[in-house]
Structures are given as structure tokens and as C-alpha cells.
Amino acid sequence: MRDTVHSPPAIVPAGRKFTGSDRRAPLREGLQSCGEYHAGQTAGRFYPIACVALEVTQRCNLDCTLCYLSDRAEMTYDPPLSVLFARLKTIYSHYGTGVSVQLTGGDPTLRKVEDLEALCREIKRLGMRSCLMTNGIRTSRAFLTRLAAAGLDDVAFHVDMTQERKGFTSEVELNTVRRAYIRRARGLGLRILFNTTVFEGNFDDLPALARFLRDRPEVAFVSFQMQADTGRGVLRERPEMITQDSVARSIEAGYGAPLHFGTAAVGHSKCNSYASVVTAGGRAVSLLSNQPLVHRVMAALEGVDDNQDAHIRIRPKVGRMIQRHPLLALRALGHLGMSVARLGTGLLRGPVRRQAVFIHNFMAADQLEEDRCASCVFMVATANGPLSMCVHNAQRDMHLASPDRLDGPTGPSWWNAAVPRLSNGPDLPELSDPALAPMKRLKGQMRALRQARKDAS
Incomplete structure (x- = not known):
């Protein structure tokens, strides 16, 4: 059975803390x-x-x-x-x-x-x-x-x-x-x-x-x-x-x-x-289906963004886009209408x-x-x-196994998944060894391996 804990290359995840005003x-x-x-x-x-x-x-x-x-x-x-x-x-x-x-x-x-x-x-x-x-x-x-x-x-x-x-x-x-x-x-x-x-x-x-x-x-x-x-x-x-x-x-x-x-x-x-x-x-x-039109609409929406929201709120941006790009808005509306029309008889059934x-x-x-x-x-x-x-x-x-630090009015406390409650220190107790766990607590590969050994004995 292959070990399920790996050591991937060092990376900087996309969630690293930003340093400016643009969360994106x-x-x-x-x-x-x-x-x-x-x-x-x-x-x-x-x-x-x-x-x-x-x-x-x-x-x-x-x-x-x-x-x-x-x-x-x-x-x-x-x-x-x-x-x-x-x-x-x-x-x-x-x-x-x-x-x-x-x-x-x-x-x-x-x-x-x-x-x-x-x-x-x-x-x-x-x-x-x-x-x-x-x-x-x-x-x-x-x-x-x-x-x-x-x-x-x-x-x-x-x-x-x-x-x-x-x-x-x-x-x-x-x-x-x-x-x-x-x-x-x-x-x-x-x-x-x-x-x-x-x-x-x-x-x-x-x-x-x-x-x-x-x-x-x-x-x-x-x-x-x-x-x-x-x-x-x-x-x-x-x-x-x-x-x-x-x-x-x-x-x-x-x-x-x-x-x-x-x-x-x-x-x-x-x-x-x-x-x-x-x-x-x-x-x-x-x-x-119309890739050039979709990309033009995306660019127009981005162009009217004021960077006030981490997640762009599309509906208010659509209003601005219509004001600045009325012809593009008409083309997009026409594409939407044609897409719905292509549902044909499906429109009568649901x-x-x-x-x-x-x-x-x-x-x-x-x-x-x-x-x-x-x-x-x-x-x-x-x-x-x-x-x-x-x-x-x-x-x-x-x-x-990595502890969470919580800062409270009386000082910091820590929580680690290997222990049932908050503690006063950042202890790093070992997680339980699945090789020693009872069968009822095992799943996946460990359970299959334990069962295979039991059947072979």
C-alpha cells in the first residue's frame, strides 16, 4: 500500500495574503x-x-x-x-x-x-x-x-x-x-x-x-x-x-x-x-457558442469595474456596460434571445x-x-x-496536525486536531497511528490492508 502523505514541491498557493488593495x-x-x-x-x-x-x-x-x-x-x-x-x-x-x-x-x-x-x-x-x-x-x-x-x-x-x-x-x-x-x-x-x-x-x-x-x-x-x-x-x-x-x-x-x-x-x-x-x-x-462576443462582453464588464468589490457584482456593472457600449449590449441580448429560441419545442414543455x-x-x-x-x-x-x-x-x-492560534482577552490559546479541546500551548501531539486503530475506525486502503492480512492469517 502506498503512503498517502506526500511531499510536493514548495509552492506559493494562490491564497497568499495580498499586499495591496486589489484582492484579485x-x-x-x-x-x-x-x-x-x-x-x-x-x-x-x-x-x-x-x-x-x-x-x-x-x-x-x-x-x-x-x-x-x-x-x-x-x-x-x-x-x-x-x-x-x-x-x-x-x-x-x-x-x-x-x-x-x-x-x-x-x-x-x-x-x-x-x-x-x-x-x-x-x-x-x-x-x-x-x-x-x-x-x-x-x-x-x-x-x-x-x-x-x-x-x-x-x-x-x-x-x-x-x-x-x-x-x-x-x-x-x-x-x-x-x-x-x-x-x-x-x-x-x-x-x-x-x-x-x-x-x-x-x-x-x-x-x-x-x-x-x-x-x-x-x-x-x-x-x-x-x-x-x-x-x-x-x-x-x-x-x-x-x-x-x-x-x-x-x-x-x-x-x-x-x-x-x-x-x-x-x-x-x-x-x-x-x-x-x-x-x-x-x-x-x-x-x-459565440466566443468573440463573449470575450468582448467580458472586456466591457471589466472596463466598467471600479475595483470596489473583491467579487465583481455583475448586475450593476451590466447597467454601466449598456450605457457605455449600447451596440455591444444589443448584440449580447440578441445572442441570448437566439439561444433561447433554439430550444424550439422544449419551450412548450418546460x-x-x-x-x-x-x-x-x-x-x-x-x-x-x-x-x-x-x-x-x-x-x-x-x-x-x-x-x-x-x-x-x-x-x-x-x-x-498544525495548530490554530486563537488570540483572546486572557492571552493566546491553541487548537490541534489530535486533542479534543483548546490548550494553553502550541503543542504538536502526534496523530493516531492507523496501524494501531481498531478495525471499525479504519476506512479505505488501511481497512482493505487490515482485512487482507486477517484473511491471510
Whole structure:
């Protein structure tokens, strides 16, 4: 079994603290340094980061065959709210208002609902967006209702065959679960998202899954995350057939239309592919088909930006753009109208909705590329500030063992995931050794290895 803790090259993550007034500058400079800042790049131009993960627990109620958590992760204690609030302040200090904060883990629903409500309220108070990242098992209608009332903005359900849910043999069969989750969240004012890990076991199902998601008007955002050789999962190296291009072609087959993933970029081209579509009545049309027009609109929006907001607020900027570029605005409106008209008979069968489609290409733990890490748009809040998700996954145990310092009225205190409570000193106790842990506390590779030894003895 390969060690899941790696030592990647020294890098400067995109979340390094900025020194000027432009919060987008660090990400923009990272993308410029690797030749990824171009006319279609949205990152660093319209926002300083795409999202930041706030890991509220390392515990999970599933044992996925692909999991980014480490062997030791579930032997740690949940961070107290005081630590999580301090990390929220750090996120705000780096990226300002508007940033999406993902409440994640592990599965965050294993925390008390009161804790999640408090975090949603604090995120709202700071002017940021909150997103609950969950496998959905514990997200009852009542649970989601409470979080929505506390200010939760989005709920992202992760459902796929790597989770080995009992009684399901394909992604198509798992649509029963997806429908149930949609019903639970419908009408609560939450934006509904779905995540799927793409691996050899569901690659052939991608067109059917994409078609299903296309035809759910409640779903605003879908994400396909390609298998990555990182963490504790028993599946390792990605099969050669799974590439950004092959996944894109499969998704387009399901949507029944070209999605023009290359028109607008969200960070490094090797990391993310993005499409924006309108859907209605079983049909979909790309909004990004006219690349020159999209790039001209982006340049015009950037031209009317006053740099007052870390995340550009598009709606007020559109008004300024119309005043300064009326002909361009008319062309954009015409393109939008033509896109909707191309839905044809679909307009008679269902409501018109916009849907974002993402493909995420996370890196293997021992194959991190410095330029991609330095221009990362997907960060994790750690004791030492925001860090690229791929780097964090490769070094998870090291970062879990790093203490958070909290400055209070009576002096500093520290929290370390290896101990259950705050302490008066920055002690660095060792995380539990998974080789000594009871079987019931093991998951992924360690559990498989222990079981294999038991069967052989």
C-alpha cells in the first residue's frame, strides 16, 4: 500500500495574503505567470477565488472507493466553533465579500445542526455565501429548512457509485436518490448543486447521467470530478480513457448539444472546464457558442469595474456596460434571445433555466504541478491560511496536525486536531497511528490492508 502523505514541491498557493488593495491580484498574477490569463479568463478578473472549503469535521458516514481524506483523518477531533469562526475571518480577510464558503469535511451533517446554523449566520454576517457539501444521507427536509432559515445559500449533493450505496448498481439507478434529494431541497430558496466523481465504473453512464441532470430544472450547477490518485481510497491511478476531453464529449452527448467548454475559463485550463447552458423541456443550448462576443462582453464588464468589490457584482456593472457600449449590449441580448429560441419545442414543455456545468481535474498527490497549484481557484482554509485543495489533500495529515492560534482577552490559546479541546500551548501531539486503530475506525486502503492480512492469517 502506498503512503498517502506526500511531499510536493514548495509552492506559493494562490491564497497568499495580498499586499495591496486589489484582492484579485494574487490569483491574476498566478495565472499570468503560467500563461493562463487571457481574454476568456474569469478568475482574477471578476473574483479573487472561486470557493474556499471550510472543513468542519473529518468524519464521514460513507467509505468511498475514491476519497481525498487521509488514513488518519477520522482519528482527529472536530474543530470547535471558535476555530472555525477564526478561519472564516481569515477567508474574509483574503477574499472579501461574495466568496463561496463550502461547509465540508468529511460530511458536515455529522456536526450538530446548531453548529452549522451558527456557521451559516456568521458567513452571512461577513457578506459571503455558504454552501453545504454533503452526501445527503442526513439532510432531511427539516434539517435543510433549519439551515435555509439560518442563511444557507447552496446545497451540493455528492452522489455516485464510488460511495457504494447498498442496492444500486449504476449511476442511472442512483437517480432515485438524486430525485429524493431534490424533493427535500425544493422550495427552500436554496440553489441545488450535484457533484459526481468520474471513474471507470461509471464512465459509460455519463451521457445518461448528464441527460438526467439537464432535465432537472431545479438543479443550477452540476460538477463532474475526475478520479484523482490521492487520499485513502482503494482505487488509485486514473484510467487513460478518462480525460477532460473524453468527459466533455460524454457530457455533451447527454446534453445533446455542443457546450463550448473552451470559451470561458475558470482558473487553469488543466484544472477546470466550464460551460453555461439554457435548458427547457429536455433540450439544452450553450450560451457560450459565440466566443468573440463573449470575450468582448467580458472586456466591457471589466472596463466598467471600479475595483470596489473583491467579487465583481455583475448586475450593476451590466447597467454601466449598456450605457457605455449600447451596440455591444444589443448584440449580447440578441445572442441570448437566439439561444433561447433554439430550444424550439422544449419551450412548450418546460421552464427555461440556466445551468452551469463544470469538469474538475484534481491532481494526483505525487504529481502536483507547481503552476497549477500557484493559480488554484479551489482553496481549503487551514491553520496557516488558505491552501490549494490538491496540495492540502496530498499533505492532509501534516495540515491537520498544525495548530490554530486563537488570540483572546486572557492571552493566546491553541487548537490541534489530535486533542479534543483548546490548550494553553502550541503543542504538536502526534496523530493516531492507523496501524494501531481498531478495525471499525479504519476506512479505505488501511481497512482493505487490515482485512487482507486477517484473511491471510
